[in-house]
Amino acid sequence: MSWEVVIGLEVHAQLLTESKIFSGAATRYGAEANTQAALIDLGYPGVLPVLNQAAVEMAVRFGLAVDANISRRSVFARKNYFYPDLPKGYQISQYELPVVGKGVLDIPIGEGQYKTVGITRAHLEEDAGKSIHDAIPGQTAIDLNRAGTPLLEIVSEPDLRSAAEAVAYLRKIRAIVQYLEICDGNMQEGSLRCDANISVRPQGETKLGTRTELKNLNSFRFIEKAIDYEVQRQIDLIEDGGEVVQETRLYDSQRDITRSMRSKEEANDYRYFPDPDLLPLVIEEDFIERVRRNLPELPDQRRARFERDYQLSAYDAEVLTATREMADYFETVLGDGELADQPKLVANWVMGELTAALNRDNLEIGASAVEARALAGLLRRVHDDTISGKLAKQVFERMWAGEGDADTIIEAQGLRQITDSGAIAGIIDSVLADNPAQVEQYKAGKQQVLGFLVGQVMKRSGGRANPRQVNELLRQKLTD
Amino acid sequence: MSLTAKDVVDVARLARLDIDATASEALVGELSRIVDFVDQLQSVATDDIEPMAHPLQMQQRLRADEVTEKDSRAHYQENAPAVEDGMYLVPRVID
Numbered sequence: 001m002s003w004e005v006v007i008g009l010e011v012h013a014q015l016l017t018e019s020k021i022f023s024g025a026a027t028r029y030g031a032e033a034n035t036q037a038a039l040i041d042l043g044y045p046g047v048l049p050v051l052n053q054a055a056v057e058m059a060v061r062f063g064l065a066v067d068a069n070i071s072r073r074s075v076f077a078r079k080n081y082f083y084p085d086l087p088k089g090y091q092i093s094q095y096e097l098p099v100v101g102k103g104v105l106d107i108p109i110g111e112g113q114y115k116t117v118g119i120t121r122a123h124l125e126e127d128a129g130k131s132i133h134d135a136i137p138g139q140t141a142i143d144l145n146r147a148g149t150p151l152l153e154i155v156s157e158p159d160l161r162s163a164a165e166a167v168a169y170l171r172k173i174r175a176i177v178q179y180l181e182i183c184d185g186n187m188q189e190g191s192l193r194c195d196a197n198i199s200v201r202p203q204g205e206t207k208l209g210t211r212t213e214l215k216n217l218n219s220f221r222f223i224e225k226a227i228d229y230e231v232q233r234q235i236d237l238i239e240d241g242g243e244v245v246q247e248t249r250l251y252d253s254q255r256d257i258t259r260s261m262r263s264k265e266e267a268n269d270y271r272y273f274p275d276p277d278l279l280p281l282v283i284e285e286d287f288i289e290r291v292r293r294n295l296p297e298l299p300d301q302r303r304a305r306f307e308r309d310y311q312l313s314a315y316d317a318e319v320l321t322a323t324r325e326m327a328d329y330f331e332t333v334l335g336d337g338e339l340a341d342q343p344k345l346v347a348n349w350v351m352g353e354l355t356a357a358l359n360r361d362n363l364e365i366g367a368s369a370v371e372a373r374a375l376a377g378l379l380r381r382v383h384d385d386t387i388s389g390k391l392a393k394q395v396f397e398r399m400w401a402g403e404g405d406a407d408t409i410i411e412a413q414g415l416r417q418i419t420d421s422g423a424i425a426g427i428i429d430s431v432l433a434d435n436p437a438q439v440e441q442y443k444a445g446k447q448q449v450l451g452f453l454v455g456q457v458m459k460r461s462g463g464r465a466n467p468r469q470v471n472e473l474l475r476q477k478l479t480d
Numbered sequence: 481m482s483l484t485a486k487d488v489v490d491v492a493r494l495a496r497l498d499i500d501a502t503a504s505e506a507l508v509g510e511l512s513r514i515v516d517f518v519d520q521l522q523s524v525a526t527d528d529i530e531p532m533a534h535p536l537q538m539q540q541r542l543r544a545d546e547v548t549e550k551d552s553r554a555h556y557q558e559n560a561p562a563v564e565d566g567m568y569l570v571p572r573v574i575d
Contacts, residue, residue, distance in 0.1 A: 024548030
């Protein structure tokens, strides 16, 4: 039997506010434990939460970016459960009336093709603190710095049909929140987190199968592996005559399996009710309009502009605009006057050498060892024929290793391309003199020998002779 | 609406109340009477009334996104039964 996979994602984006959603404590990452936890975050009696305007504005920015309805009136609710890192015994969230309603976004599903995925809602809520189970033997240590950090929970429709689509969707969400500057999108630090609701059903069936919820998906690679594992587990279970149980499962990246989180099951009765400490949130039309006017260029718009203005392929434009930093980097290199009409050259380098080096050293582009202006300096020398593309790769590696800028390395290593016809002719003459047999073969009609002779000339020039000139001059000399 | 013994046990568990079997039997009757009392509200016709989330006819006031709190950890932790390395300690909550 063939199975259809149905996936919906819940993404938590930590909003880039200075202060907490309901208190004036700082939200800076990495601070010493409990130094950024105020009385409101600690859940002291008698304190009142006051909503942070920036968090509301960021939620509206997101809503507008995915063409969603912005609720003119939304309500905060208490989600009740007991856990030591939740001092109040409830999390302030939104339930029946979220700030952002139904929206849509497009995800790439192959060369120039897109699929529209529905967004069910996005709501504001506060984060919980952090429990550390392995620091103190026999006890759990609690750090409440994160408690009260604003989160936007973005819930998708069950529109995703594979792990690859789920990853594409999450990448798109990350791109949007980064472009909007409402979340840094850092999955390692947990500023962007993802839970997946997964079910399978026979191809053609319209009713949804029983779903499981996967938690603890903190990298793109894990998400793909965890979903693939869970899908196969469900299919095997059903094909063996079993039934999928609705439950929360944890992905164990070390063993590459998912396992049931039994402890959470019985607690799944959150008894939501409107928080009496918070009045309804009313958002005026002019507030929404002001946010709309200040929206930056979004990933889809930038992609379309890259295709149009720079004549890039759909694929190149997609890759280059997938993160704001990558797109900014590309445009900074291109912004170097002499390279303005060389988008394809710049695109090839950013997507080729640069991306390969970043991947090799596991770096984000923001931490690139070669900055945009430095790369522009190198590509300028490729463009004006100072060095060949091949030698430019060597120069790039040296730049990456911190040996200086392109010009310094080119001079120090003597890599400047030889474009002086006289000098090239001299090398050619010596190569021809040393290889009389090959010259005879060529003259007898064996054209392939030319490649060998070009290679010899290039070798003798230390790779520095301009290959085009070598080809031309060599042909000339051989037909003389 | 009448509650069952299981409802009472479930609610007690959610509230982390430790009640024994004898107490829960008595509570079934008492709690049922409270719920039934409140249930009278169901007889009020509310078809044309917009649900409200708060009794006050006011809207949420927003504050500027500014850090106004300074680190008072030492002071706050005087109240805690156990702290170490700046962290609050609780009985281990994971197997």
